[in-house]
Amino acid sequence: MxxxxxxxxxxxxxxxxxxxxxxxxxxxxxxxxxxxxxxxxxxxxxxxxxxxxxxxxxxxxxxxxxxxxxxxxxxxxxxxxxxxxxxxxxxxxxxxxxxxxxxxxxxxxxxxxxxxxxxxxxxxxxxxxxxRAATKEAKLQVELAQLRYLLPRLRGWGEALTHAGAGIGTRGPGETKLEIDRNKIHRRIHAIEKRLRTASDERAERRKLREKSDVPQVALVGYTNSGKSTLLNQLSGADAFVENKLFATLDTLVRRGPVAAGREALFIDTVGFIRDLPHQLVPAFAATLEAARYADLILHIVDVARPSAVDDFHSVEETLQKEVFSKGDERPPVLNVLNKIDIAPDFAIREFEGVAISAKEGLHLDVLREQISSLVYSGDRELVLLVPYTALRSLPLFRAKGRVEIVDYVADGARVRGRFSNDEVATAEAAGCRITSLSSATPAA
Ligand SMILES: Nc1nc2c(ncn2[C@@H]2O[C@H](COP(=O)(O)OP(=O)(O)OP(=O)(O)O)[C@@H](O)[C@H]2O)c(=O)[nH]1
Ligand SMILES: [Mg+2]
CATH class of the missing domain: 3.40.50.11060 (GTPase HflX, N-terminal domain)
Structure with a gap:
């Protein structure tokens, strides 16, 4: 109020x-x-x-x-x-x-x-x-969902509403009143849809900027209360709202965190799913669904301590299948993250394929980071580069903490070892670096 x-x-x-x-x-x-x-x-x-x-x-x-x-x-x-x-x-x-x-x-x-x-x-x-909706956009999305729920119910509820004013012999609201009400609601729905489209365009712009920055995007999705925000906080040092209630998070949140030496990812917290998601509510998940659609990797967080974990898992899969990847588009890889192993029985954990962790207790997060890194940085090759001293000072690649290890110093530069993507190698070569040896992962010539 x-x-x-x-x-x-x-x-x-x-x-x-x-x-x-x-x-x-x-x-x-x-x-x-x-x-x-x-x-x-x-x-x-x-x-x-x-x-x-x-x-x-x-x-x-x-x-x-x-x-x-x-x-x-x-x-x-x-x-x-x-x-x-x-x-x-x-x-x-x-x-x-x-x-x-x-x-x-x-x-x-x-x-x-x-x-x-x-x-x-x-x-x-x-x-x-x-x-719980806090932002302007979340509020609009909820209102839209409510209006869609209301529309087919207008006749029933409308009757109760207009009983008092109805004249003798009238049963419920006249068709005219119903028509006016329907039009009013339709107009409001269109107005909201328009504003939400603008919001969605703005998200697309922000997404483009993130894509340009070349940091892979990892979306955390899962059943409500499975521990997504807790994990986001652990992986990125963020301070997302965590609560033992359903739908604690109603907005997406993006935070950066390390996944390997000098390698980072953008983690996106999302709105949790629930079984038999009321269809009217799907618009309220727009940002979440987009985050999953455009991610380089999806982490599916499963609360394996819940007796209904298997059903929860399938209803999330189904929602992703139905609402996100309907047209057979290319799906990002999905890594299952089995959370709350500190309180889950072993047999429940064994039901699933994935990385078992406890976000709250910080168990096995290093294993998780390693797997994330190997999935989103799969194109990396281990190389030794000869880097001119000027490039060593100027290229961010060599300044990032932990990215490379210096092998030795020679007359025309430093030899460094590290894992690099093709793009990074191209940038380095443009700055005068040379590949001096390939790692053991590459078969010897
Ligand atoms: N025991 C235990 N509790 C956990 C673990 N991870 C999260 N929790 C608890 O589970 C509850 C829900 O955590 P959240 O991080 O808010 O879950 P969420 O998936 O973001 O939930 P919604 O935003 O509501 O969909 C909180 O009470 C957390 O403290 C864990 O590894 N072990
Ligand atoms: Mg949350």
């Missing part, structure tokens, strides 16, 4: 339409309801409880139902709805949160039957994003 006033912003359209449903408030307490359509999920509501907790809503009770097909009117059926209502009265819950996606009609029927606010998982995630 305060923030809106400070910015002199108008009240967001979304809230005009969704009313109190647009937001869960810190003072509310919830009952969680999940329908296990597949009938074998042991921890069906664990993640929903974490999400509620992230949104600041304590969970008072949970209800799980096994059924093959959702009920058309109420998703859980009449009997179960009564049961949930009685439980909500008993524990004093203000809001009922469903793990499954509800149709607008189902949500409305449930709200009437239960006499309290009813929201679904998608809406809860949207709300978390809305609460």
């Amino acid at each position: 305060n923030e809106e006033k400070r910015e002199g912003d108008r009240r967001p359209l979304v809230e005009d339409y969704l009313g109190t449903r647009a937001r869960v408030y810190g003072t509310e307490q919830a009952i969680l309801v999940g329908v296990d359509l597949e009938g074998h999920n042991e921890d069906l509501l664990g993640e929903l409880e974490s999400l509620a907790d992230t949104a600041g809503i304590p969970t008072l009770a949970t209800v799980v139902q096994n059924r093959f097909r959702p009920d058309g009117a109420t998703f859980i059926g009449k009997g179960k709805t009564e049961e949930v209502g009685a439980l909500a009265d008993e524990v004093g819950a203000d809001v009922v949160i469903f793990n499954n996606d509800l149709s607008p009609g189902q949500a409305r029927n449930l709200e009437e039957a239960l006499g309290r606010k009813v929201i679904d998982r998608t809406q809860l995630i949207l709300d978390i994003f809305a609460q």
Whole structure:
């Protein structure tokens, strides 16, 4: 509220339409309801409880139902709805949160039957994003996601909204009002899309500059809460926000860090994924998806301590496949980083192929750096160069700490050993350097 006033912003359209449903408030307490359509999920509501907790809503009770097909009117059926209502009265819950996606009609029927606010998982995630989005761009992305969620629901929610003002015999808002509302929302969506395109162009510009700088870009992607920001901090000495909550990071962040002697990479922290990512939310991941698409290397961070690690892993892979590399474009290599081995059982770690580390405890980070370096600097050759003294002083390549080792000094310069890319060799040769020997990696002539 305060923030809106400070910015002199108008009240967001979304809230005009969704009313109190647009937001869960810190003072509310919830009952969680999940329908296990597949009938074998042991921890069906664990993640929903974490999400509620992230949104600041304590969970008072949970209800799980096994059924093959959702009920058309109420998703859980009449009997179960009564049961949930009685439980909500008993524990004093203000809001009922469903793990499954509800149709607008189902949500409305449930709200009437239960006499309290009813929201679904998608809406809860949207709300978390809305609460936590900090930058202008993140806020716009969330608003866009909310409006897309709202659009197909306009008729249902609109009805409740306009009941009071409706004339005798009118059922819900007239088509005219609906049309006006739809147009209003469409206009806002277009306006936001336009501004986000500008933001995306600016990111492309920045990316070009980074590409020019020739430092490889490494994107850290993974399930939410897997430890991406913790690892970024370890690799780059940055100070990214780390928290044991879902979606702590809602913006990408780029930081530089060393991966081998004198060799650096740009590490990009991203927004975490979640299973069944609400489709409307995909725009909020634009920067993350771009970071993955244009990276020289993707680190897929897996929290192997989570019982659902294998499923988490596949849902991240699937999101990357679906949202990032749809048109069979060339994919950057992906290195799996198995994180939190300090608290994970061995058998869980063995489920995966990759580098096992603990970002928090700083375990095996040297192994990780080595692998990163061998992947992003794979074109390097070990060479001994004869470097004229002038070039030794002027070329950044030879001044970077740890990049080269001096073999000896001779009359016309110094002989140095190091690993160099073709571009670097070309630059060095242009400055008068000569290759005097190849490393053992190159077969002897
Ligand atoms: N035990 C243990 N905890 C870790 C490790 N790495 C990260 N954590 C904890 O896991 C939680 C999430 O860490 P973050 O770095 O915020 O995770 P993230 O992937 O950036 O999460 P989001 O930004 O929310 O998607 C924090 O409480 C970290 O302290 C680790 O190696 N071991
Ligand atoms: Mg993070």
